[in-house]
Amino acid sequence: MVEGIVLRDESPPPPALKLAYVYILNLPGVKRKSVFPATSPLIMAMKQTSTPKYRLIQAECWVFDLDNTLYPSTSDLFSQVDQRMTRFIADFLDMSLPEAAELRRTYYLEHGTTLAGLMALHGMHPEAFLDYVHDIDLTAVTPDPVLNQALSRLPGRKVIFTNGPTNHAVRILERLSISHHFEDIYDIVGADYIPKPKPEPYDALMRRCKLKPSLTVMVEDLARNLIPAAEMGMTTVWVRPAAVREQDDLVPAHVDHVVDYLAQWLGALTAE
Numbered sequence: 187m188v189e190g191i192v193l194r195d196e197s198p199p200p201p202a203l204k205l206a207y208v209y210i211l212n213l214p215g216v217k218r219k220s221v222f223p224a225t226s227p228l229i230m231a232m233k234q235t236s237t238p239k240y241r242l243i244q245a246e247c248w249v250f251d252l253d254n255t256l257y258p259s260t261s262d263l264f265s266q267v268d269q270r271m272t273r274f275i276a277d278f279l280d281m282s283l284p285e286a287a288e289l290r291r292t293y294y295l296e297h298g299t300t301l302a303g304l305m306a307l308h309g310m311h312p313e314a315f316l317d318y319v320h321d322i323d324l325t326a327v328t329p330d331p332v333l334n335q336a337l338s339r340l341p342g343r344k345v346i347f348t349n350g351p352t353n354h355a356v357r358i359l360e361r362l363s364i365s366h367h368f369e370d371i372y373d374i375v376g377a378d379y380i381p382k383p384k385p386e387p388y389d390a391l392m393r394r395c396k397l398k399p400s401l402t403v404m405v406e407d408l409a410r411n412l413i414p415a416a417e418m419g420m421t422t423v424w425v426r427p428a429a430v431r432e433q434d435d436l437v438p439a440h441v442d443h444v445v446d447y448l449a450q451w452l453g454a455l456t457a458e
């Protein structure tokens with residue numbers, strides 16, 4: 187039984203309460219620092235007044251990011267993708283690998299994805315780039331029976347919303363043995379190469395999947411990609427990368443739930 191799980195309220199709580207959310211949502215056995223003891227009057231009051239977990243389970247649709255969300259960031263697939271992006275850029279723009287690596291980082295930060303920067307500033311055609319950078323070794327991604335069982339128990343439609351291409355998503359989902367849970371993959375091609383966190387693909391996804399934001403939960407490892415979802419009224423779940431798990435003061439205000447281990451969290455959420 188997970189206590190204190192809440193759906194996004196119409197008006198977000200003040201920052202102090204938002205912090206409190208984080209701590210009462212921790213799974214048993216996961217040791218956390220806390221600015222509010224779980225037994226404090228504030229937390230006890232929240233437990234009594236916050237929306238219980240059945241509201242989360244009653245979500246009509248779950249929107250999942252793919253990379254570093256459905257498999258752990260410790261799988262480190264993105265180091266392969268980054269290396270291949272750098273090599274592609276070096277060839278495409280005839281520059282050194284360090285120069286290409288710097289450009290990759292700059293475009294990622296300024297355009298949402300490296301691809302978006304290359305298309306906007308260099309007129310690059312995306313197909314060859316996407317094929318090349320996602321041609322990676324996936325042996326670090328293995329079947330996840332805990333996630334599979336949790337998704338089986340989780341009510342509601344489930345869709346993938348990724349800045350990558352569909353064929354990469356299909357490969358990952360097959361490696362995890364969870365493809366059968368998802369009714370749709372909304373990828374970067376379907377989004378006309380406009381990446382999260384730009385607002386356009388969120389609006390398009392909402393129309394495509396007929397989402398009702400107040401009944402939709404979005405799950406992501408990049409907190410910035412949850413900003414448009416929160417602004418639309420979705421409930422947001424941040425699957426926090428291992429590198430920032432000890433930095434509790436960095437939980438952004440637009441995040442409703444912080445999760446360190448998605449499969450275990452969903453498992454606890456859907457347990458009888």
Ligand SMILES: [Mg+2]
Binds near residue numbers: 252253254407
């Ligand atoms: Mg991701």
